[in-house]
Amino acid sequence: MTTFLGPTIQGVGTAVSATSYSQQDVLDAFEITDPRIRSLFLNSAIDRRYLTLPPLGPDGTRTLEPQGDLLDKHKELAVDMGARALEACLKDIGADLSDLRYLCCVTSTGFLTPGLSALIMRRLGIDRHCHRADIVxxxxxxxxxxxxxxxxxxAAHPGELAVIVCAEACSAAYAYDSTMRTAVVNSLFGDGAAAIALVGGEEPDPTATAGPRIRKFASCIITEALDAMRYDWDREQDRFSFYLDPEIPYVVGAHAELVVDRLLNGTGLRRRDIDHWLIHSGGKKVIDAVMVNLGLTRHDVRHTTDVLRDYGNLSSGSFLFSYDRLVAEGIAAPGDHGVLMTMGPGSTIETALVQW
Known part of the structure; x- marks a missing residue:
């Protein structure tokens, strides 16, 4: 095993929006009768999702929100959920806002300038000298x-606390029409935010919650599938609209083995040596494709499938919801190895190797 000692994951926190709906609730709310779309929703392996649906109009139906209102919704939800996830993460490790030295915020469901990091810093009163970055x-x-x-x-600032916040207001990235393209997206995504704390150095704070050390990363961008996941401007609806190619599960599955083998190369580990798999809850077909290509069991991906069932696809923070569930199980033992895997536009697969 490589002797590199990466930062330690110290804690995790999550937050969601105010209201959750079953898939049947969403079908009823939009009076969807198309049997193909209904089947898509009801066979998604999702029971409930947290969503902030459009308001009811005078006739009792959901009104179509213009893009400006969706941007406002994203700002309100992302700041609120992100701030609460950050506070939950700090509480998990017994830290205060004054301990925070670096804040990195991630979002893809809206555009903000100033970025989410600045807005959360103002919301929570974080020290103005805290370093920050936004990944959008x-x-x-x-x-x-x-x-x-x-x-x-x-790693370059040993002993100092850094926190990543992934805040995705997927309700602010929806379009509503009768197409299957839109139905695929609308059947899958939910609102949620997650935060994870890192501390670098040989001797992490002994009073903090012990977590795994980060050992290595490996990445793979599948440029021939660059357009398979994208956020386009829909000229007919005058708003942005997300597109998912139906072939995405197979594209991701076909490349999963390649990137995981690259991650483990030089470590002395094989896939069978990995004790914990935390994979993005991208959808039932995506999870199944990754399982088949990596030779994983249902037990291996239980956290991923449980998060999909209870929250849907939470975009960038999904794998942290799975990590939170692994932590709650309390079964990770010193010496255990874990692989984190996320998939997204590019098309891209990202992985990380961690060790407890």
């Missing part, structure tokens, strides 16, 4: 992109 528009894989970048900062 990278999609569902972006949480691990942030973890890679912030790990470098933490």
């Amino acid at each position: 528009g990278m999609g569902c894989n972006a949480g691990l992109n942030a973890l890679n970048a912030v790990s470098g900062w933490a």
